[in-house]
Amino acid sequence: MVAAQSASQPSREQLLAESVADKLIRYARVNTQSSEESDQIPSTPGQLRLAEMLRAELCTLGLTDAAIDEFGFVTATLPSPSQPAPGPDNETAAPNGTVHRPGPPIVAFLAHMDTVPGVPAEPVEPMLHARYAGGDLRLPGAMILVAENPALQQVIGHDLITSDGRTLLGADDKAGIAEIMVALCRWIQDPTLPRPTIKVAFTPDEETGRGILHFDVQRFGADVAYTLDGGGIGELEYENFNAANLTVTFSGISTHTGTARGKMINALHLAADFMAAIPAGMRPETTDGRQGFIHPDTVEGRVEEVQLKLIVRDFDAAGLDAKLTLLHELARTLEMRYPGAKVEIRPTGGYQNMKTILDKQPQVVEAALQAIRAAGLEPKVVPIRGGTDGAHLTYAGLPTPNLFTGGMNYHSRTEWVSVQWMEKAVETILQLGKWWARQPQLPPSAM
Numbered sequence: 001m002v003a004a005q006s007a008s009q010p011s012r013e014q015l016l017a018e019s020v021a022d023k024l025i026r027y028a029r030v031n032t033q034s035s036e037e038s039d040q041i042p043s044t045p046g047q048l049r050l051a052e053m054l055r056a057e058l059c060t061l062g063l064t065d066a067a068i069d070e071f072g073f074v075t076a077t078l079p080s081p082s083q084p085a086p087g088p089d090n091e092t093a094a095p096n097g098t099v100h101r102p103g104p105p106i107v108a109f110l111a112h113m114d115t116v117p118g119v120p121a122e123p124v125e126p127m128l129h130a131r132y133a134g135g136d137l138r139l140p141g142a143m144i145l146v147a148e149n150p151a152l153q154q155v156i157g158h159d160l161i162t163s164d165g166r167t168l169l170g171a172d173d174k175a176g177i178a179e180i181m182v183a184l185c186r187w188i189q190d191p192t193l194p195r196p197t198i199k200v201a202f203t204p205d206e207e208t209g210r211g212i213l214h215f216d217v218q219r220f221g222a223d224v225a226y227t228l229d230g231g232g233i234g235e236l237e238y239e240n241f242n243a244a245n246l247t248v249t250f251s252g253i254s255t256h257t258g259t260a261r262g263k264m265i266n267a268l269h270l271a272a273d274f275m276a277a278i279p280a281g282m283r284p285e286t287t288d289g290r291q292g293f294i295h296p297d298t299v300e301g302r303v304e305e306v307q308l309k310l311i312v313r314d315f316d317a318a319g320l321d322a323k324l325t326l327l328h329e330l331a332r333t334l335e336m337r338y339p340g341a342k343v344e345i346r347p348t349g350g351y352q353n354m355k356t357i358l359d360k361q362p363q364v365v366e367a368a369l370q371a372i373r374a375a376g377l378e379p380k381v382v383p384i385r386g387g388t389d390g391a392h393l394t395y396a397g398l399p400t401p402n403l404f405t406g407g408m409n410y411h412s413r414t415e416w417v418s419v420q421w422m423e424k425a426v427e428t429i430l431q432l433g434k435w436w437a438r439q440p441q442l443p444p445s446a447m
């Protein structure tokens with residue numbers, strides 16, 4: 001006889017009674033590690049297993065439209081008790097495509113289901129360290145040292161969750177999922193808590209950056225959204241890099257090495273000169289905070305042709321342009337120095353800083369700042385030295401800053417999360433509901 005793998009589905013009463021820690025521990029046990037190798041979305045079947053679990057839980061909680069789409073996105077709606085349902089009966093579409101609907105904006109909360117590739121992810125054995133007394137955390141498979149984790153001093157007396165040190169924990173981003181689920185449970189249990197219509201989405205393949213490209217923002221139908229995918233307590237992120245990815249092709253001239261004098265142009269030397277001319281102070285390894293960088297990522301080729309892949313990052317659009325101009329000037333200089341050589345720079349993708357859009361809808365960030373304060377915390381605004389799903393969504397028309405989850409050391413076997421910090425994230429979500437419930441309507445997007 002084969003034991004049923006899917007543990008029995010929790011009842012509505014169990015789901016409502018579960019703590020944020022219970023939920024995180026349950027979700028963390030499902031291996032949802034994404035894969036860079038697969039071009040499917042989701043990239044791994046484990047993500048679909050968690051998606052099915054979450055869809056079933058949302059249905060059990062009474063979110064009747066809970067569904068999984070063909071890419072594994074789980075979505076559901078918790079209608080406002082006092083707001084007309086979205087839909088053609090209560091909306092009028094203006095000629096420019098904007099939809100007018102009475103009542104406050106529809107607010108969405110998102111978290112990703114996958115965990116990062118490249119760190120052991122099976123089997124995750126979550127450990128609860130009740131009332132952490134301070135000092136190094138000794139796990140069966142790793143040590144979490146205070147010397148390397150000064151933030152541990154802020155959580156003495158808290159309940160902490162880690163893995164057993166042999167795998168990641170996956171609180172990135174299952175802490176976010178657990179927090180959103182608990183917030184939904186609180187709203188369901190207490191219909192007097194003020195809130196507008198709430199939508200949730202649990203998304204695949206965030207760590208590979210490819211999942212969100214398949215999200216149907218229009219069909220989702222939210223006006224404003226927040227990802228729960230940040231780190232330490234009180235963090236709010238609404239600024240990310242402007243990014244340009246480039247392929248530089250160096251074309252040389254190959255001859256027999258015995259008769260090369262005056263004829264050969266070695267593309268390998270062209271590439272080496274080009275890379276050597278990138279200022280040492282503009283590298284990821286020499287920059288931090290708000291500084292941008294130029295980063296050669298891979299180089300491939302031979303005498304005749306070399307391809308160099310570069311990424312360029314800067315918080316300011318003008319700063320990004322300046323770096324691109326520098327690279328183009330380097331290319332022209334090389335061509336002049338080696339007549340007959342060709343250096344071509346081709347853009348291969350990138351993304352933009354979401355702050356450019358969010359600055360035009362300041363209430364989206366203002367709501368988050370006020371909600372964090374209302375949860376009794378001091379907001380910490382940090383620029384993201386990378387991209388986020390929220391940046392993509394913001395540019396797709398759904399403004400989406402990122403909120404803290406209460407976890408630290410993400411992407412490692414020494415991940416830890418404070419249950420009390422997770423509770424603060426839940427409170428922040430509830431406060432956001434309260435803030436947005438007071439808003440008559442979202443002013444038109446300035447996009």
Ligand SMILES: [Zn+2]
Pocket residue numbers: 112172173206229
């Ligand atoms: Zn994450």
